[in-house]
Amino acid sequence: MTRTVLISGASIAGPALAYWLGHHGFRPTVVEIAPALRTGGNAVDYRGPVHLGLLERMGVLDRLREVQTGGTVMRFVDEHGRTLMEMPAGFAGGDLEVLRGDLSRILCEASGDRTEWIFGDTITALAETAAGVDVTFRSGTRRTFDLVVGADGVHSTVRRLAFGPERDYVRHLGYYVAGWELPDELGPGRDTLHYNVPGRLAAIGGDKAFVAFSSPEEIVYDRRDQAAQKRILRDRFAGLGWEVPRMLAALDDATDLYFDQICRVDVRPWSRGRIALVGDAASGATIGGMGNGTAVVAAYALAGELAAAGGDHTVAFPRYEALVGDFARRAQRGGETTGRFLAPRTARGIRMRNWLHNRSWFMGLTMKVAGDRSSKIDLPACTGLSAASRLPPR
Numbered sequence: 571m572t573r574t575v576l577i578s579g580a581s582i583a584g585p586a587l588a589y590w591l592g593h594h595g596f597r598p599t600v601v602e603i604a605p606a607l608r609t610g611g612n613a614v615d616y617r618g619p620v621h622l623g624l625l626e627r628m629g630v631l632d633r634l635r636e637v638q639t640g641g642t643v644m645r646f647v648d649e650h651g652r653t654l655m656e657m658p659a660g661f662a663g664g665d666l667e668v669l670r671g672d673l674s675r676i677l678c679e680a681s682g683d684r685t686e687w688i689f690g691d692t693i694t695a696l697a698e699t700a701a702g703v704d705v706t707f708r709s710g711t712r713r714t715f716d717l718v719v720g721a722d723g724v725h726s727t728v729r730r731l732a733f734g735p736e737r738d739y740v741r742h743l744g745y746y747v748a749g750w751e752l753p754d755e756l757g758p759g760r761d762t763l764h765y766n767v768p769g770r771l772a773a774i775g776g777d778k779a780f781v782a783f784s785s786p787e788e789i790v791y792d793r794r795d796q797a798a799q800k801r802i803l804r805d806r807f808a809g810l811g812w813e814v815p816r817m818l819a820a821l822d823d824a825t826d827l828y829f830d831q832i833c834r835v836d837v838r839p840w841s842r843g844r845i846a847l848v849g850d851a852a853s854g855a856t857i858g859g860m861g862n863g864t865a866v867v868a869a870y871a872l873a874g875e876l877a878a879a880g881g882d883h884t885v886a887f888p889r890y891e892a893l894v895g896d897f898a899r900r901a902q903r904g905g906e907t908t909g910r911f912l913a914p915r916t917a918r919g920i921r922m923r924n925w926l927h928n929r930s931w932f933m934g935l936t937m938k939v940a941g942d943r944s945s946k947i948d949l950p951a952c953t954g955l956s957a958a959s960r961l962p963p964r
């Protein structure tokens with residue numbers, strides 16, 4: 571009988587899965603490579619009845635509402651600060667927007683003492699046997715778990731170890747994004763200000779800088795080398811006006827740089843033997859693909875199907891993917907156009923984008939597509955979920 575499940579990653583999908591596994595009587599262990607839970611981070615959103623309904627069932631919705639950002643208006647301006655286009659707070663902020671750090675903390679707290687937490691370590695080898703998965707950690711520890719789940723993001727280590735190299739599953743979508751902290755005096759107030767030149771976007775919101783730039787070719791760089799990433803950014807944004815020089819000056823001192831390509835993860839199936847993937851590791855799109863909401867839905871379904879199958883992963887893993895796969899891939903499609911939206915490659919493209927998004931009918935359509943993508947899933951059809959719904963409340 572499956573009891574022990576090792577989950578790699580303590581961001582969104584990992585803690586959500588730990589919560590539901592614990593709820594169903596499994597013994598989850600979460601290993602996170604960072605030395606501690608990250609605080610702050612970018613804002614992420616939930617939208618529609620499926621996302622919010624699940625958060626409510628987890629008992630975290632009220633706590634998340636206490637820390638919600640309230641969303642921010644996205645204002646696109648020219649070099650003189652004149653508004654060219656404005657997106658309402660609900661466009662990026664959905665029905666509930668929170669900082670990723672707050673969300674991780676609240677999800678981890680909800681999983682509580684039913685979960686074993688290991689920070690500052692990572693899996694370095696996985697060997698499946700008939701009885702379980704033998705896991706080696708970077709710390710040298712060796713343990714055996716019944717199942718292993720990769721919830722370690724678009725560049726998942728579990729996926730690389732168990733499924734194969736990243737290039738087989740991750741497609742570059744032609745853009746890069748980056749974010750870092752700014753000194754307080756640069757913050758413009760409530761709205762996030764965005765400035766474009768063809769193929770590039772610079773934005774300031776609160777105490778954070780965010781940039782995006784077009785790069786049809788993949789850039790070769792070391793993911794751990796922040797100095798190299800800063801050089802790439804300085805090179806791409808050199809000579810631009812508006813607030814860009816001050817943003818680049820702040821980059822020199824930034825210790826928390828986030829830098830990544832916009833990419834799409836495409837893995838089928840989501841499991842190999844006793845090892846499965848959840849969240850961005852299975853179906854991520856870096857940004858714009860509702861990965862945060864999908865992570866919570868997928869975690870719920872995976873734990874529910876395992877419970878319904880009495881822990882038999884050979885039954886549960888395919889059912890989990892059948893239930894969530896199409897939903898996740900529909901949501902993921904948003905990521906295909908994120909780069910083009912943020913930083914159109916031509917001046918004409920920028921004008922077209924502004925014109926379209928200033929039309930209320932187009933915004934209405936965009937919001938409807940997002941609403942549909944976030945809620946078109948028949949969760950009650952999952953046998954695990956109906957079983958879960960019969961359990962007494964925590």
Ligand SMILES: Cc1cc2nc3c(=O)[nH]c(=O)nc-3n(C[C@H](O)[C@H](O)[C@H](O)COP(=O)(O)OP(=O)(O)OC[C@H]3O[C@@H](n4cnc5c(N)ncnc54)[C@H](O)[C@@H]3O)c2cc1C
Pocket residue numbers: 578579580581582583584601602603604612613614615616662670691692693721722723724725726727728749848849850851854855856857858859860861862863864865
């Ligand atoms: C700037 C930005 C804005 C975004 N805005 C939104 C939004 O508004 N709405 C939305 O739905 N989504 C948004 N997203 C996407 C969203 O953040 C992701 O889809 C979501 O975080 C996926 O959660 P996850 O738990 O699957 O993976 P991740 O959040 O990527 O977490 C992976 C975790 O695994 C850990 N990890 C990595 N490697 C290892 C390893 N080897 N061993 C152990 N642990 C490891 C990482 O440290 C991390 O804690 C945004 C993304 C970005 C970059």
